[in-house]
Amino acid sequence: AGDPAKGKAKATTCAAxxxxxxxxxxxxxxxxxxxxxxxxxxxxxxxxxGTRKNPVMSPMAAALSDEDIANLAAYFSSLPAGG
Amino acid sequence: AGDPAKGKAKATTCAAxxxxxxxxxxxxxxxxxxxxxxxxxxxxxxxxxGTRKNPVMSPMAAALSDEDIANLAAYFSSLPAGG
Structure with missing residues (x-):
């Protein structure tokens, strides 16, 4: 599984x-x-x-490594559902 | 927006x-x-x-009308996040 702390550091753009x-x-x-x-x-x-296409998400995801993705997923899944 | 009550009635398969x-x-x-x-x-x-392809979801979605989709979306979004 990914590292939520590293994911948080990477998540600034996502958070926008x-x-x-x-x-x-x-x-x-x-x-x-x-x-x-x-x-x-x-x-x-x-x-x-490219199995999912989205004008915003496709370029965002293109720049991410497997490790980035694992960390981002760990981070967001760790946040309390509902905020 | 859809009708959560109608969505709930339709959601049995989804809930599985x-x-x-x-x-x-x-x-x-x-x-x-x-x-x-x-x-x-x-x-x-x-x-x-078909813009998203998934062996499970594609046939599920194929059977749904716009009204079904609106009701299902209204139902699931109305549920408390995190369960």
């Missing part, structure tokens, strides 16, 4: 849309707080490898 | 994986409880129209 507490500010952007860690890994990797 | 309280039983299946309603609508529609 998904919220510093993992609760999204934008109605059709998902909340990430308390989400399943493995689901988050799968979803980010899907944006990175 | 995503949990009766919207907290998934399967590590890489997402929790839905307290998720953003519009995000849930977008995600289910993406499975229905």
């Amino acid at each position: 849309c998904h919220g510093a507490n993992g609760i999204s500010m934008i109605p059709n952007y998902p909340n990430l707080a308390g989400q399943k860690e493995l689901y988050l890994v799968d979803a980010i990797k899907a944006y990175r490898d | 994986c995503h949990g009766a309280n919207g907290i998934s039983m399967i590590p890489n299946y997402p929790n839905l409880a307290g998720q953003k309603e519009l995000y849930l609508v977008d995600a289910i529609k993406a499975y229905r129209d």
